[in-house]
Amino acid sequence: LNIELDHKVTKLVAKNKHLKQTYKQLYDSIKSSRVRSKEQCDDLINKVNIKSTEVSNLNASLQEQVLVITALKEQLNKLKGKAVLTEAVSLNPIDPDLLKVDVAPLVPKLRKNRTTHTDYIRHTQYEAAKLREIIESERLLSPLNTSLDYACKYSGGFKSC
Known part of the structure; x- marks a missing residue:
């Protein structure tokens, strides 16, 4: 019975030694x-x-270059004679009804009718003159x-353009 126990203890000691060696190798590899x-x-x-x-x-x-480019653009605009706009220009809204052009197409059978054609041209000229007046008045309000x-x-x- 003692011999058996000695044999088992020797086996366990060898196994323990082997496990310690394996543990040390794993620990070293993990550490490295x-x-x-x-x-x-x-x-x-x-x-x-x-x-x-x-x-x-x-x-x-990049920030420095942007500042340089902005300064150069301002100088270029001054040399061109254009004032640099630093403030937002308020635009006066134009009534959409004023911009409507009433150009009715001619009925095909009336296209050869001279008086109808003349009336059509007068009507178109009147609408164009109305548009010119609107553009001129808006241009006077915001010249830029x-x-x-x-x-x-x-x-x-x-004549003012």
Whole structure:
């Protein structure tokens, strides 16, 4: 019975020794991989910090360039003779009913009728004159509106344009 117990104890001691050795190997490998992981994390953190610094430097440079471009645009506009508009221009709303042009199409059988055609042309000229008046009055109210300049230029007949 003692021999059996000695044999079992010897086996258990050997198994315990083997388990301790395996545990030590696993612990060492975990420790070394932890050290490597920590080094990699530190390296990545340093790279992120460097990139962050580069990005902030680029943003500052971009901001400076935007300011320079804005100043150059203002100088260019002054050289062209255009005043730089710094305040918002309030636009006077135009009544949509005033802009409606009543151009009724002619019935096909009346197209050859000379008087009808003449009346149609007079009516169209009257509507065009009404539009010119609207454009001219709006242009006097807001002289910096470029679309009104365009409309004034191509509508014709303005002495003030």
